[in-house]
Amino acid sequence: MITQGRWVTKRSHHGYSYRVWEKPMPRIPLEVLDCSFYVYRSVIDANEGKQTGGCGFLVQVPSVHPGWTHLYAVTNKHLIDDGFTALRLN
Numbered sequence: 001m002i003t004q005g006r007w008v009t010k011r012s013h014h015g016y017s018y019r020v021w022e023k024p025m026p027r028i029p030l031e032v033l034d035c036s037f038y039v040y041r042s043v044i045d046a047n048e049g050k051q052t053g054g055c056g057f058l059v060q061v062p063s064v065h066p067g068w069t070h071l072y073a074v075t076n077k078h079l080i081d082d083g084f085t086a087l088r089l090n
Contacts, residue, residue: 004023004024005021005022005023005024006021006022007019007020007021007022008020008021008022024051025038025051025052025053025054025055028055035057035058035059036055036056036057036058036090037055037056037057037058037073037075037087037088037089037090038053038054038055038087038088039053039054039055039056039075039079039084039085039086039087040052040053040084040086040087040088041053041083041084041085041086045086046086046087046088047088049088053079053084054075054076054079054084055075056073056074056075056076056079056087057073058071058072058073058074059071059072059074060072
């Protein structure tokens, strides 16, 4: 059986290295692609469509000012903490 993914070496808070199996990012269903984005560590990784990172979604919130709205990008905190700050919109 062939499983997609890769081993990634990480470091603990005490400096010890350990390896974890990282699964590839799953495909986002077509019906939600208009409000979804992928999160990458760099613009180069985003342009190449690397199989690492995560995903998120866009939320539009009405403003108190008529005719204005606020657009927010929502993703997991651990992605931002790990340096995944480049977004790719389809």
